[in-house]
Amino acid sequence: MAGKQSALRSVDDGIPTYEGPIFDGDTHIQEKDYSFFERYLPEKFHKDWLPQRKHGPDGRFGLFIGETRIENADLQEDGLIPPPGKLKEWLRAISTGEAVAASHVTTPDMYELGPRLAKLDEFEVDGSIMFVGEFVSAFGQILLKAEEMGAEGANALFHAWNEYLVKEWGLNAQDRIYTTAVLSLHDLDWAVAEAKWLIENGLRVVVMPMGPVSGKSPADPCFDPLWNVLNDAGVAITFHVSEANFMHPVIREWGELPLQSRKSGQTAWQWMFAYSEIPVMMTMANFVYWNFFERFPNLKMASVENGAEWLPRFLYKMDKMRGMARSGFWPMGQLKERPSTIFKRHCFVVAYPEDDIKGIVDQLGGDAGCILMGSDYPHAEGVARPRDFIAEGCKGLTNEQTEQIMFSNGRRFLPKGRRGITG
Template identity: 60%
Template sequence: MATAPSFQPTKVYDGPIFDCDSHIHERNYDFMKQYLPQDLHAQWLPARKVGPDGRFGLHIGDRMIENAEANAQGLVPPPGKLKEWLKAMKEGKSNVEGWIEPTEDMMTPAGRLAKLDAFGVEGCILFVGEFVSTFGYYPQDATGNAVLHAYNEYVHNEWGFAYENRIFATGLLSLWDLETSVAEAKWLVERGVRVVCMPMGPAGGKSPADPYFDPVWQILNDNHVAVTFHVSEANFMHPMIREFGEKPLQSRRTGQTAWQWMFCYSELPVQITLANIIYHNFFERFPNIRIASVENGANWVPGFLEKMDKMRGMAKNGYWPCGQLPERPSKIFKRHCFAVAYPEDDVKTIVEQIGTSECILMGSDYPHAEGVPEPRDFFAEALTELSDADARAIMYDNGKRFMRV
């Protein structure tokens, strides 16, 4: 007699969630008129409008931001279409179809809190929306800091930096000008910021971990503020792009070359930044700071840690700007640094190769199209082959530990 086929039930995750990658949608940029000094409006005011070339989009002054997703009808890409988004990219399309009206949860803290409850999410880190695409257009000086401050005023007044101790909006902080950067760090801390988002790379011809910037880092360290490097334009890669005969600040979906995708955007810039910080003995000076790479994936982590350790050995008798490291860079990384994995990453192999799940975070990317439909779907996409303990660590415990919630 034939036996009935046995079916293995689909593994599910019904535990708590802490989402380390979610976003605001900026309804419009009228708020910047209020917060940005009047004398900066002509050149640096963000606005969705028709530019001099007749194209509608997000502009800084009259310069079009090629990677913003502005729509003349005020529509936004539908959230949680990761697979459709990846398919569209392979087909050479600019985005998924079926754009929708933005919903209240994209634009207000009360609406987002209700959405977290519906998703079963305890807390989240909240990043800027399309404004993140503007980072590469500002002068890296006090003027650039003034633009970031204007946006911080909006976040503080409209969202708060720790709404109901569940929605942790990132303050924007750069190292572009020491005096105004110190002032901004103090301003953010005084208003309860728990996590900041910083541009990747050097500033003013100096390493981000150069002791010159210690006054900024000291404020963050003393107040246990977490630091994030979210995927964005890496200005320090622009000279290299030009040296290879290509143009920076092109549309990533329709104008950026495969070579730029591979070497100048996302994982390589953040690796350069993190390695530079670790090799500068940064965490010996600032042991309370934790840093997370966000929306740069995590498949790169094992090879990165292996190579950092190897290069420490190669440079054992070389020059160490802030002193020789007291231990392996990989050990320092695992104690102080985190990476938000992509849902399509091979997380099981990552955990096996680095020997721990403690520095891997989850992120839904809500409400962006390239995210998962719901935060809980991250488990189904990436974590089903992990142990229950590792899955819970990535879905919840690591995020709370990173944020000290």
Template identity: 50%
Template sequence: MTTNTTAAPLFQGAIFDGDTHLYETPDAFSRYLPEKFKKDWSYEWKVGADGEFALYVGHRKIEVSAGYYAEDGRVPPPGKLHEWLRAQKEGKENVDMRVPMTEDMYARDARLAKMDEFGVEGCFLYCGNMVATISYLDEPKAAAAVMHAYNRWMLDDWGFNHKDRIYSAPLVSLDDLDAACAEAEWAIKHGTRLFLMPMGPFGGKPPAHPDFDRFWSILNEAHCRVVYHVSEAIYMKDHMAVWGEPVQQSRQRQTAFVWMHGYSERPVVETISSLIFWNFFARFPNLRVLSAENGAEWVPNMLIKMDKCRGMAKNGYWPGGQLKERPSKIFQRHVSVVAYPEDDLKTIVDQVGSHEWMIMGSDYPHAEGVPAPRDFAEEACKHLVAEQTQGVMHDNGRRFLAPVQS
């Protein structure tokens, strides 16, 4: 008699995945782009003068895209970043660390079937290569046109809310307020529940500045959600410049200093704390925001510092009105965070005192996450109690979409 020694998965329930992506089809950027913008704002994968195969916006090379796709369209295998980087470093030419795209990576119906295979009940879906280009959209009128064209493609191919299972996030920026309001109204009319927005200020003003209230009122009335996904926060370029550190660089050539101070944690901490200190959620109580693919290790320290600084500034200037409760309480009611699988979730949850704000994310089909969503529990939730694991793997994601409880 043989004994089955295969251990059951740590978490066996339905999953809600807070961070998934698509790969764009070849016409994603061109299907709806107005003719007058095509010369300078068309997207194209090509081999440039430097010999690298990369994505270009007009004449500008998207540095982070170089070395990602193969010219035949193959991509790094989902969840295998560490193996992929190690193979590159060791020069193992006999190890093929790119794989053909499968249909679920670029088509909705196939993705639903993949979700069924993975045990994923629902997910938030974000753009693919488009996320690397946001910082290059630096002319407001053109940026609005490019984003709207992309959003129309996303609506065609994925929908904004497909069967209450795939919640796609159209892009919007406040650089052109009139265009942002029009985009919000259009996307909400077509069923969107969430928007993907760049981190940082717009035109020298924080996103919670009253000048933008017209936009936020539209989202508040519709009980929408806002996602701040990791990307290059271009407002950091001036600060990086004083250190002699360039931005918009290849990730393979990016310094540790830029990784630490110009990318991920700092932009999201500044953006979310700005919203809270501007008393944003008192004005727009129906809104919630999500940090995606920025990890969660920064949360405990941010909450401690926000509460401390509220006390230090008690008699200072509060441009949005003085807060009536601790920033940490506002955060836990209105902000959720997608953790990295390598984060120490138990320590973070213990420090914060709750887990309801934390959501899992597989990053599928990107290489940076886990091969399959259930692997997140195996890697990250081993030291959590069952209730906390259930929350992180499913309940907290669903709760993010529910009405805000005062």
């Protein structure tokens, strides 16, 4: 307790001064190149499934899966990226239609384990969740190709990514870097076998696509073989912002096209209704309403890079709609508790630094217990250094609330230790 008190100091001008350890809920690999896929993806899948940065037949440079262009992956041909943490410039660019200058050279900590561990020391980060880099932009197209060509190639591609993590990063590096292996429900037998293999190799957290699968809720009992495996091992589940394929029919109904460039092709309406917070709200509410966490009490779940300003209204509406449906059909039986209570026990939300986090916490009655910080390093949208999140996002919060968001909530989500079931 004494150590904790020494880390919590007075509030100055509304900005808490927190000097304790940090748990960063959103960091990324920045792929230097895709040569590792040539090592881990069997050669028979290269023609249709190998990820590459290259010029297409039209001369445009971009990310391809086989010969399929990933339109929503915005890459620079020279390999430069926007400098990490240029949030204000990024937001200004969105409002003016200009682009953030891609003037930063990738550094070894973005694509190698040893330098990343050293970077965590520099940043005073105790633990971090590390997600895929630009490859995440391909998930939607990969699952579409699986529908058209069969699941074997998609399975091999996702396994290649997971094998790269296992062999070149580790799935749990010193209880400090937890890399997110990819699982998907599109092929249940593959997912169960892959999960078992990953757990044997130290799996702590996975990233999965949002939404239903083949017309079924992800919490449908038909998928329980996978959830049982993850529950027994205490694996955490994350939904990072990415393409929500189940929204594509809705987009088309409104006369628009899905899978367009984020910079030049996606409309404001799609940003508002078909990407980020609405798909993740639908997904996480479905898990709660389907009594998922009563069946799988060891599982925890997090929304990442979808912001948090939706959270208070979401929890209020979940509780209200439980009342509206009290005499309705409950696929897995009535809930024994308020949906908001269940959510707060099992679910977490990574806030943007630009969110009104104090307003969010105030609307939750001062409860900051399910909010995580995320630097988004090394991406431009977040903060340059994780501790910068305090000044940008925690203004007006108490020191205790700040400590929860900056550290202890993250450690409840992923406690130190192999299995991570308690906490």
